[in-house]
Amino acid sequence: MRRLASGSVCFSCRSTLLGLQPTTIPIRSAQPCLGQRYASVQKGPKARPSRMVLADNVGRSPARGGSRSRREGPFGGLNRTVANVDRGRPTAATAAKDSRGKKKLGAADDRKALKMQRVLAPVSYGRRTADKERMADFESFEQFDLLPTVKEALLGELFKKLVDVKPTPVQRLAIPALLGQHRFGPRPGEKKEEAERVKSFLLAAETGSGKTLAYLLPAINALKIAESRDADAKAWAQRRDAERELRESGKVKGRAFDEPHPTMARPKVVILVPTAELAMQVTRVAKTLSHVVKFKAEMISSDLKPQQIQRNIYGPMGIDLVVATPHLLASIADSDPNVLSRVSHLIVDEADSLLDRSFAPVTTSIVERAMPSLKQFICCSATIPRKMNNYLATNYPKMHRITTPNLHAIPRRVQLGVIDVSRDPYRNNKNLACAEAIYTIGREAAAHEGPVKDEVDVRRIIVFVNEREKTEEVAAYLRSEKIDAQALHRDTPEKRHGEILETFTSNEALTTAVAKTKAGRIQNVKVLVVTDLASRGIDTLAVRHVILYDVPHTTIDFIHRLGRAGRMGRRGRGIVLAGNDDRKDVIAEVKRSMFMGQALI
Numbered sequence: 001m002r003r004l005a006s007g008s009v010c011f012s013c014r015s016t017l018l019g020l021q022p023t024t025i026p027i028r029s030a031q032p033c034l035g036q037r038y039a040s041v042q043k044g045p046k047a048r049p050s051r052m053v054l055a056d057n058v059g060r061s062p063a064r065g066g067s068r069s070r071r072e073g074p075f076g077g078l079n080r081t082v083a084n085v086d087r088g089r090p091t092a093a094t095a096a097k098d099s100r101g102k103k104k105l106g107a108a109d110d111r112k113a114l115k116m117q118r119v120l121a122p123v124s125y126g127r128r129t130a131d132k133e134r135m136a137d138f139e140s141f142e143q144f145d146l147l148p149t150v151k152e153a154l155l156g157e158l159f160k161k162l163v164d165v166k167p168t169p170v171q172r173l174a175i176p177a178l179l180g181q182h183r184f185g186p187r188p189g190e191k192k193e194e195a196e197r198v199k200s201f202l203l204a205a206e207t208g209s210g211k212t213l214a215y216l217l218p219a220i221n222a223l224k225i226a227e228s229r230d231a232d233a234k235a236w237a238q239r240r241d242a243e244r245e246l247r248e249s250g251k252v253k254g255r256a257f258d259e260p261h262p263t264m265a266r267p268k269v270v271i272l273v274p275t276a277e278l279a280m281q282v283t284r285v286a287k288t289l290s291h292v293v294k295f296k297a298e299m300i301s302s303d304l305k306p307q308q309i310q311r312n313i314y315g316p317m318g319i320d321l322v323v324a325t326p327h328l329l330a331s332i333a334d335s336d337p338n339v340l341s342r343v344s345h346l347i348v349d350e351a352d353s354l355l356d357r358s359f360a361p362v363t364t365s366i367v368e369r370a371m372p373s374l375k376q377f378i379c380c381s382a383t384i385p386r387k388m389n390n391y392l393a394t395n396y397p398k399m400h401r402i403t404t405p406n407l408h409a410i411p412r413r414v415q416l417g418v419i420d421v422s423r424d425p426y427r428n429n430k431n432l433a434c435a436e437a438i439y440t441i442g443r444e445a446a447a448h449e450g451p452v453k454d455e456v457d458v459r460r461i462i463v464f465v466n467e468r469e470k471t472e473e474v475a476a477y478l479r480s481e482k483i484d485a486q487a488l489h490r491d492t493p494e495k496r497h498g499e500i501l502e503t504f505t506s507n508e509a510l511t512t513a514v515a516k517t518k519a520g521r522i523q524n525v526k527v528l529v530v531t532d533l534a535s536r537g538i539d540t541l542a543v544r545h546v547i548l549y550d551v552p553h554t555t556i557d558f559i560h561r562l563g564r565a566g567r568m569g570r571r572g573r574g575i576v577l578a579g580n581d582d583r584k585d586v587i588a589e590v591k592r593s594m595f596m597g598q599a600l601i
């Protein structure tokens with residue numbers, strides 16, 4: 001407490017104590033000074049104390065403290081009780097909006113919930129626009145320096161049912177880069193020969209954007225060029241042809257030509273994938289191309305018998321391209337290190353999974369073994385998690401990064417709907433909400449007549465859950481509701497995986513006669529309840545609807561799960577079932593980002 005003379009300034013209300021008696025006033029206290037107390041007495045006993053009044057604008061902090069001009073002098077900035085904010089300057093929030101209050105392009109990112117997670121590596125705006133410009137140079141497959149047979153296999157065999165096929169953005173960027181048509185010059189301090197030796201690439205593009213062909217076509221092209229220069233393979237072919245002629249002329253009898261091909265157990269192209277299902281899918285594409293291009297493609301995965309694996313690798317006709325899951329290939333390489341001795345192209349598909357903690361040691365052991373002969377090392381993924389980004393930056397600092405302009409954005413043609421299961425009529429019964437969502441999809445499809453009269457389209461729906469135990473439980477509930485549902489998880493017998501997935505990976509239209517079940521519900525849906533097992537790479541072109549029964553743990557899972565719908569330019573719909581314990585703020589921000597076409601973070 002201090003005695004102040006008349007004319008001093010009150011610390012609390014800044015009123016000049018003019019005309020009042022010298023008195024004792026509180027220093028740095030919330031108590032009103034005598035002037036304020038006097039004023040309140042003047043209003044009479046009915047005036048309500050100010051603490052009872054609700055603030056009229058809670059969203060805005062009250063203006064406190066004097067202007068900066070009052071605080072000049074050597075100690076002007078000390079002991080402040082308010083932030084030194086320049087009110088004239090726009091804040092992040094105001095800068096993000098234009099004069100009409102709408103969000104500006106490239107403005108500050110206000111996705112707080114997603115920022116808390118922040119799992120994906122950022123891609124700069126400059127990189128996205130630079131890639132966009134480079135894409136414009138290649139508008140057709142004819143412009144690529146691919147061998148004529150490779151082009152013929154692609155357009156005449158693989159895409160024979162499609163007309164006017166154009167390369168997708170990732171294909172426009174990656175194929176010329178992998179073929180050497182677009183050259184990345186040496187980096188500062190790097191010698192030209194060094195830059196041209198092992199070239200490592202990262203291909204990152206949205207789900208369902210044709211990454212498989214982006215790496216497969218250049219690899220097959222390189223394989224055929226190398227084969228045409230391989231003296232051993234040429235000599236083997238000459239010996240085989242000569243012996244065939246002798247046999248046909250009847251000069252030689254006995255066993256047919258059985259000399260093993262020089263490529264036996266020595267593949268040139270190795271493609272690593274995380275699951276047997278994906279291995280089957282990639283092998284199918286490679287085999288289709290091989291019918292025209294003439295090369296030997298085989299698969300090594302856990303759903304094959306040991307004899308079959310042995311035959312695929314050690315077959316006398318040799319092997320050019322192998323699609324394998326890492327554990328199996330690593331165990332084969334342990335017993336025969338020469339298996340990886342001639343690999344010139346090593347591709348790690350779904351690289352974020354294969355370089356993750358559980359797979360990384362075995363994947364890297366294969367990379368190290370193949371490194372001496374490698375010409376190209378390619379990592380491919382739809383998502384670049386920060387961890388993988390750091391791993392690649394540390395271990396492959398010279399890696400060329402090929403990223404499409406829309407990387408990490410879920411396309412706007414995929415809509416996201418949210419069902420709050422805590423509300424009526426579900427009352428936290430997720431199974432009920434899931435069944436109702438499925439019936440709604442079925443009813444919508446039934447409203448439009450299918451291609452055949454009196455038949456309706458069958459909708460294929462994938463329901464994603466977070467835990468494998470849940471798959472059986474949800475599928476059983478849906479079946480009890482007369483919905484055609486199947487569960488798929490790691491414990492499902494391997495043989496059944498392909499069979500179950502076939503309905504969802506086939507591109508053929510499915511129809512059914514209008515058949516009503518109880519309560520007028522129509523059986524025109526096929527449902528797959530699955531864990532993340534089917535979220536990576538599985539090409540579900542005909543799937544339009546994905547139900548996220550459990551909210552995904554990260555934006556990475558959102559991208560991969562929603563990526564099973566809306567592939568290759570098609571429209572799709574995702575439905576999230578959100579309960580009281582779920583992060584609704586995360587869902588809202590993902591939904592807003594999708595609507596705005598923004599990349600997730």
Ligand SMILES: Nc1ncnc2c1ncn2[C@@H]1O[C@H](COP(=O)(O)OP(=O)(O)OP(=O)(O)O)[C@@H](O)[C@H]1O
Pocket residue numbers: 165166167168171205206207208209210211212213381382536537538539541563567568
């Ligand atoms: N240029 C093209 N034109 C039309 N269809 C294409 C083209 N390229 C690929 N496709 C088809 O698009 C589908 C998706 O391709 P692919 O499986 O390679 O996608 P992806 O990018 O690897 O997806 P994911 O990230 O989910 O693994 C396939 O059915 C493929 O045949």
